[in-house]
Amino acid sequence: MRLHLLALLAKEPAHGYELKQALEQTFGSAYPSPNIGQIYVTLGRLEKDGLVRAVDVEQSNRPNKKVYYLTTKGREILTVWVDEPTEGPRVRDEFFMKLVLAPLTGIADRMALISRQRRHYLGLMSDLNDLLARTEPDDRVAILLIEGAMLHLQADLDWLERCQEDLA
Amino acid sequence: MSVIRTVNLVKIYSGGAVPVPAVRGVDLRVEAGEFVAVMGPSGSGKSTLVHMLGGLDARTSGEIWLDEKRVDTLSESAWALLRRKKIGFVFQFFNLVANMTVADNVELPALLAGAAPKDARERREHLLGALNLADRADSAPGQLSGGEQQRVALARALANQPSVLLADEPTGNLDSRNTRDVLRLLSDVHKEGQTIVMVTHDARVAGLADRLVSLFDGEIVDDGRITRRRTGTAGEVIDLR
Numbered sequence: 589m590r591l592h593l594l595a596l597l598a599k600e601p602a603h604g605y606e607l608k609q610a611l612e613q614t615f616g617s618a619y620p621s622p623n624i625g626q627i628y629v630t631l632g633r634l635e636k637d638g639l640v641r642a643v644d645v646e647q648s649n650r651p652n653k654k655v656y657y658l659t660t661k662g663r664e665i666l667t668v669w670v671d672e673p674t675e676g677p678r679v680r681d682e683f684f685m686k687l688v689l690a691p692l693t694g695i696a697d698r699m700a701l702i703s704r705q706r707r708h709y710l711g712l713m714s715d716l717n718d719l720l721a722r723t724e725p726d727d728r729v730a731i732l733l734i735e736g737a738m739l740h741l742q743a744d745l746d747w748l749e750r751c752q753e754d755l756a
Numbered sequence: 757m758s759v760i761r762t763v764n765l766v767k768i769y770s771g772g773a774v775p776v777p778a779v780r781g782v783d784l785r786v787e788a789g790e791f792v793a794v795m796g797p798s799g800s801g802k803s804t805l806v807h808m809l810g811g812l813d814a815r816t817s818g819e820i821w822l823d824e825k826r827v828d829t830l831s832e833s834a835w836a837l838l839r840r841k842k843i844g845f846v847f848q849f850f851n852l853v854a855n856m857t858v859a860d861n862v863e864l865p866a867l868l869a870g871a872a873p874k875d876a877r878e879r880r881e882h883l884l885g886a887l888n889l890a891d892r893a894d895s896a897p898g899q900l901s902g903g904e905q906q907r908v909a910l911a912r913a914l915a916n917q918p919s920v921l922l923a924d925e926p927t928g929n930l931d932s933r934n935t936r937d938v939l940r941l942l943s944d945v946h947k948e949g950q951t952i953v954m955v956t957h958d959a960r961v962a963g964l965a966d967r968l969v970s971l972f973d974g975e976i977v978d979d980g981r982i983t984r985r986r987t988g989t990a991g992e993v994i995d996l997r
């Protein structure tokens with residue numbers, strides 16, 4: 589969550605609760621409901637690392653609140669994060685390792701492994717179908733996220749079929 | 757009650773130089789209201805299997821039962837009659853009647869099956885509306901895109917509320933928006949109790965099914981339920997890291 593908070597602070601200084609609201613507004617239901625305690629812990633660590641600075645703001649008849657600013661160092665880290673290419677999800681595949689190594693163990697035949705995995709993926713797809721049906725059309729970030737997950741699953745299934753043709 | 761049952765169903769194409777065994781001993785049972793997805797690599801016999809179930813291709817040996825009646829022994833004309841009444845078929849390469857309008861293509865099967873003209877029209881209007889095709893009703897199939905023709909074919913197959921909908925890659929030509937309409941319609945008719953057997957490579961469509969049958973080299977290599985597990989918001993279901 590560190591870099592997400594830095595990105596929000598790059599727009600304007602904010603206190604913890606405002607950051608929670610900003611996450612909710614930006615991501616809709618795509619963000620796994622940000623927990624306020626977790627936000628404060630993360631802000632504390634960012635402060636310790638010198639990426640943000642906290643300023644106490646006095647409030648009449650309430651305890652002071654801390655407003656957080658991005659430091660120059662914080663902005664540098666954020667820029668590096670945004671600028672560098674992001675690792676794709678398919679760089680490591682546990683199932684593929686199982687599939688290749690399975691015959692050595694004598695436990696399972698590849699056809700059975702592939703079939704079970706295919707049904708598992710379709711179960712996930714089914715969840716995503718339900719999720720898409722339940723998501724409000726104006727929750728656009730969430731809809732894009734779901735569509736992305738669906739396309740990844742489709743690719744996984746197509747690849748499973750290739751494995752079946754060549755290995756099973 | 758089983759809507760479909762096959763016993764050791766075999767299809768060997770023997771027209772060419774060497775006989776091609778396309779389906780090799782399939783035992784399949786589909787219960788009323790079930791949605792079964794059929795998947796498998798190209799050439800594994802998926803089209804051949806559903807064509808046999810719809811009487812569009814003669815079996816080489818084995819039995820086919822539809823609504824507890826043996827049908828593999830029927831004559832071609834008896835099959836034609838049965839199809840009108842009980843089977844909706846969507847082909848991998850849609851077969852629409854070229855010189856009839858979209859509306860008539862969809863209405864005709866219901867009329868042939870003996871539906872009242874008013875009911876047939878209402879059903880047609882409902883289906884074309886659900887598939888976002890209402891404004892194409894008076895077009896000829898040739899004036900439609902591949903995806904539009906595919907949806908008309910689906911509407912036609914559902915027109916007479918068949919005992920079973922047999923579909924071979926019904927979303928092959930659709931973009932994501934149109935696929936969503938098709939998904940919603942399939943999901944709705946399935947909820948209303950429509951039995952469906954559907955060949956598909958599209959994981960979104962297969963994800964609607966209750967059960968997956970995997971074919972490989974003309975044989976069923978896997979047959980089991982698709983289990984759903986996770987609920988929650990997008991952010992909870994999909995890991996953003």
Ligand SMILES: Nc1ncnc2c1ncn2[C@@H]1O[C@H](COP(=O)(O)OP(=O)(O)OP(=O)(O)O)[C@@H](O)[C@H]1O
Pocket residue numbers: 769770771772776777778796797798799800801802803804805848
């Ligand atoms: N009319 C025919 N004459 C001879 N062989 C045929 C005929 N139709 C299909 N086959 C062969 O039967 C096998 C199964 O074909 P089928 O069309 O059922 O495969 P499929 O699983 O539907 O493939 P795809 O995913 O490409 O549609 C293939 O080897 C195919 O070449």
Ligand SMILES: [Mg+2]
Pocket residue numbers: 802803804848924
């Ligand atoms: Mg086919």
